[in-house]
Amino acid sequence: MSRDGGNVTAEGKNALGQRAASAPPSPRRRTWRRALRRPPAFVGGVIVLLFAAMALGAPWIATGDPLRTNWSQIRKPPTLAHPFGTDDLGRDVYSRVVWGARTSMQAGVFSILLAIAAGVPAGLVAGYYRRTTDQLIMRLTDAWLSFPFLILAIGLVTILGPSLINATVAIGTAATPTYIRLTRGLVLSVAQEDYVQGARALGGGDVRMMLRHIFPNIFSALLVQATVSIPGAVIAEAILSFLGLGVQPPTPSWGTMLNTAQQFLETAPWMAWWPGLAIFTLALSFNLAGDGLRDFLDPKDY
Amino acid sequence: MLDFLAQRVAISVLTLLLITLIIFTGVRMIPGDPARVMAGTDADEAGLQEIRAKYGLNDPIPLQYVRWLGLALRGDLGESIRTREPVVKTVAVKLPITIQLACFSLLIAVGIAIPAGVFSAVRRNTVWDFLANAASLCGVSIPNFWLGIMLILFLAVRLHLLPASGFVPFFQDPLGNLQRMLMPAFVLGVALAAVLMRQTRNSMIEVMSANYIRTAYSKGLAEWVVVFRHGLRNGLIPIVTILGLQMGALMGGAVVTEQIFVVPGFGRLIVEAVFTRDYPLVQGVVLITASTYVLINLLVDVSYSLLNPRIRIKGSAGES
Numbered sequence: 001m002s003r004d005g006g007n008v009t010a011e012g013k014n015a016l017g018q019r020a021a022s023a024p025p026s027p028r029r030r031t032w033r034r035a036l037r038r039p040p041a042f043v044g045g046v047i048v049l050l051f052a053a054m055a056l057g058a059p060w061i062a063t064g065d066p067l068r069t070n071w072s073q074i075r076k077p078p079t080l081a082h083p084f085g086t087d088d089l090g091r092d093v094y095s096r097v098v099w100g101a102r103t104s105m106q107a108g109v110f111s112i113l114l115a116i117a118a119g120v121p122a123g124l125v126a127g128y129y130r131r132t133t134d135q136l137i138m139r140l141t142d143a144w145l146s147f148p149f150l151i152l153a154i155g156l157v158t159i160l161g162p163s164l165i166n167a168t169v170a171i172g173t174a175a176t177p178t179y180i181r182l183t184r185g186l187v188l189s190v191a192q193e194d195y196v197q198g199a200r201a202l203g204g205g206d207v208r209m210m211l212r213h214i215f216p217n218i219f220s221a222l223l224v225q226a227t228v229s230i231p232g233a234v235i236a237e238a239i240l241s242f243l244g245l246g247v248q249p250p251t252p253s254w255g256t257m258l259n260t261a262q263q264f265l266e267t268a269p270w271m272a273w274w275p276g277l278a279i280f281t282l283a284l285s286f287n288l289a290g291d292g293l294r295d296f297l298d299p300k301d302y
Numbered sequence: 303m304l305d306f307l308a309q310r311v312a313i314s315v316l317t318l319l320l321i322t323l324i325i326f327t328g329v330r331m332i333p334g335d336p337a338r339v340m341a342g343t344d345a346d347e348a349g350l351q352e353i354r355a356k357y358g359l360n361d362p363i364p365l366q367y368v369r370w371l372g373l374a375l376r377g378d379l380g381e382s383i384r385t386r387e388p389v390v391k392t393v394a395v396k397l398p399i400t401i402q403l404a405c406f407s408l409l410i411a412v413g414i415a416i417p418a419g420v421f422s423a424v425r426r427n428t429v430w431d432f433l434a435n436a437a438s439l440c441g442v443s444i445p446n447f448w449l450g451i452m453l454i455l456f457l458a459v460r461l462h463l464l465p466a467s468g469f470v471p472f473f474q475d476p477l478g479n480l481q482r483m484l485m486p487a488f489v490l491g492v493a494l495a496a497v498l499m500r501q502t503r504n505s506m507i508e509v510m511s512a513n514y515i516r517t518a519y520s521k522g523l524a525e526w527v528v529v530f531r532h533g534l535r536n537g538l539i540p541i542v543t544i545l546g547l548q549m550g551a552l553m554g555g556a557v558v559t560e561q562i563f564v565v566p567g568f569g570r571l572i573v574e575a576v577f578t579r580d581y582p583l584v585q586g587v588v589l590i591t592a593s594t595y596v597l598i599n600l601l602v603d604v605s606y607s608l609l610n611p612r613i614r615i616k617g618s619a620g621e622s
Binding site for chain 1: 317320324333440442561572579595
């Protein structure tokens with residue numbers, strides 16, 4: 001197999017450099033080095049933190065009131081006073097994008113937390129007890145998984161009514177079966193390990209087995225899954241809001257902003273650039289961070 | 303072999319039953335009186351009673367479920383509140399449009415993803431691999447509706463290369479149809495291509511490190527023979543499964559894509575039904591989507607077991 005020797009990626013070079021180091025470094029330094037060995041993941045993580053800061057500090061980071069309309073400033077292109085321009089009601093797009101981060105982060109993080117809270121215990125029970133319990137939970141999960149994610153979320157919002165909280169609940173509910181299935185699979189493999197069998201031989205009870213011996217060993221895989229499913233949830237919230245099924249106006253949300261922007265593509269394209277770019281950047285950063293985390297936590301990588 | 307098939311079919315039937323149960327319960331959970339929804343706001347108490355009697359809304363709930371299921375099995379999903387047309391008929395008109403869109407985007411996705419994935423696995427850790435991975439990561443991160451809006455902005459509004467939106471039937475104007483379908487199909491295909499490319503790459507890397515591949519190389523076979531005849535043939539198996547599982551995402555993506563490009567398909571139908579609170583239509587559409595998904599994945603599983611004897615032998619143990 002021929003390979004371009006000159007085109008080794010930065011990651012590959014660093015890996016070589018790492019191997020060349022002679023004295024074994026301390027565990028903490030080794031952890032740091034392994035983290036820094038993945039610049040994309042590191043950058044992704046930093047950007048995620050920046051977005052989190054933006055969501056928390058929206059009142060201080062935004063330059064103006066995201067809801068204040070100004071009839072003399074309708075659909076103005078970007079200027080110093082309004083770096084991202086203004087929208088169809090004369091509102092400052094920059095401030096609305098900043099406040100939109102709060103909406104998106106809220107929906108993304110809380111929906112996945114909800115999915116974990118519901119899915120992980122169900123998966124633990126299914127994988128641990130097997131037999132009838134497992135069959136019961138897994139058949140229900142299969143049926144649940146048969147609803148396309150977005151269509152299930154749309155259906156649930158129809159039942160619950162459109163709002164940010166309901167959209168979050170709907171996305172969380174739609175994401176739950178993935179966690180049941182993942183947890184169950186992980187439990188099935190971990191439960192076979194000698195240390196789990198040993199703990200059971202020593203007389204560990206079911207709850208102790210699940211919480212002390214199994215859960216800690218599947219935690220990192222769940223963490224990786226959470227990091228990579230948050231961007232999906234963020235995009236789902238934007239889609240629901242875009243369709244008018246999520247956050248209701250005038251609350252700033254990247255999805256609703258894009259919905260309005262679509263009507264003014266010819267006259268005010270900047271209205272469509274920034275909210276979309278924000279969703280893209282946030283989703284990309286989460287994915288980079290998640291990928292890095294996966295490699296980082298992979299024991300084969302040592 | 304027959305055991306395996308029977309088991310897969312049995313599980314699918316059970317899944318379908320559970321789906322109907324979930325949908326029925328879901329529709330029951332909608333706040334408000336269904337009779338009032340059907341009758342409209344100006345109905346009096348006598349009119350409501352009439353509707354309750356007509357649709358059996360006074361019967362015990364399990365009985366209502368069985369009756370609904372019986373009708374659904376015979377292809378009767380009720381009628382739309384808004385248009386009074388049978389749900390099945392409304393869907394039958396919209397579905398072909400979405401199927402065309404889905405097939406077109408599938409073609410685009412597979413056309414990009416498989417070659418890129420194979421190349422990136424074979425030239426692992428080169429600049430090309432890095433670029434392909436970066437593109438894939440962008441593909442899963444980009445919100446498809448924003449991508450659609452940006453394409454409209456640049457290709458339609460600025461450059462006037464393609465029509466911004468709309469739809470003409472293929473048999474009426476084939477060229478016009480393809481022109482209008484190109485952007486939506488691409489937008490819908492991007493996320494799928496990104497996921498498939500990743501899977502192809504992972505799958506090929508795994509396959510290419512197998513002993514028989516080394517043997518094939520040491521026999522002196524040309525690289526492309528090893529990669530395509532020995533590698534890809536085995537590497538494709540997990541990809542087909544992923545493709546089946548991704549059908550759900552494709553159906554969900556169609557909802558948004560059709561909304562942006564004003565394609566009068568299945569996805570637009572759902573959104574309209576949700577906005578007009580046309581519950582029988584929402585219920586029917588969700589039921590059809592979920593059932594289609596189950597059937598597609600049953601077909602994938604069956605064809606998979608025909609292609610790969612190893613799975614047949616493992617049977618249900620292969621499930622994870």
